[in-house]
Amino acid sequence: MTRPLRSLILALAALAALAGPAQAHEYYVDGFTFIHPWAEATAPGATDAPVYFKLDNVRRDDRLLSATTRLAERVELRGGADPKAPALTAIEIAPAERLLFEPGHPHLLLRGLVTPLQWGRNYDLRVVFEKAGAVDVQISIGAH
Numbered sequence: 140m141t142r143p144l145r146s147l148i149l150a151l152a153a154l155a156a157l158a159g160p161a162q163a164h165e166y167y168v169d170g171f172t173f174i175h176p177w178a179e180a181t182a183p184g185a186t187d188a189p190v191y192f193k194l195d196n197v198r199r200d201d202r203l204l205s206a207t208t209r210l211a212e213r214v215e216l217r218g219g220a221d222p223k224a225p226a227l228t229a230i231e232i233a234p235a236e237r238l239l240f241e242p243g244h245p246h247l248l249l250r251g252l253v254t255p256l257q258w259g260r261n262y263d264l265r266v267v268f269e270k271a272g273a274v275d276v277q278i279s280i281g282a283h
Contacts, residue, residue, distance in 0.1 A: 164279070168271045171197040171232070176276050177283040178249070180258040188256055189217070190247040190264065190278055194238040202269040203230040203245075208278075210262050212251030219243060232268070256280045 166173040176192040188211075206214040215226035220243045230245050232238065240246045247266075256262070258281040266274045 164277060166274055166276050168268070168274050170199045170201055170271050171195065173266070173274055173276060175279065175283070176264060177279045177281075178256055180281050181252060181256045183255050185255060186250070186252055188249045188252060189242070190214075190249060191241045191283070192276075193240065194232065195236070197232060197235045197238055199234060199270065201232040201271055203232060204267045204269055206247050206264060206266045208249065208262065208264045210252060210254065210256070210264075210278075211249035212253070214264075215248040215250055217246050217248045219245065229269075 164175055172195040174193040174195055176190055178188050178190045181188050190206075203216060205216070208214060216228070216230050218224060218227050218230070226248075227245075247264075256278075260280050261277040262280070264276050264278050266276060268274065
């Protein structure tokens with residue numbers, strides 16, 4: 140290996156180490172791609188935390204039915220920003236290039252947190268769709 144090539148490889152490795160782990164993650168599901176579930180870090184004593192994500196390349200109708208995690212007593216399906224609105228029993232998924240589950244839009248809400256969500260950590264979440272079935276994902280905290 141030539142000295143310039145070795146120097147380039149070492150420089151690229153150093154940059155990769157400084158950048159840290161990649162924050163985006165995708166889950167390929169029958170009918171769509173589930174992209175980057177995330178939440179903000181929570182303070183000690185917080186009881187609720189919203190979880191956001193995207194669905195890309197949705198090719199068929201489906202319905203988001205439920206979600207579960209060890210992080211919270213339950214996970215609610217929410218239709219928008221109104222915290223007083225009742226939880227939904229399902230969220231309809233229609234074919235689209237991209238569906239956003241973000242602030243002010245449908246999302247998941249962790250209720251009865253059993254531990255604070257810590258910045259930089261990842262936590263397990265199982266999301267269940269009517270047609271696509273159960274999808275096990277990792278919620279990234281603070282990376283969005």
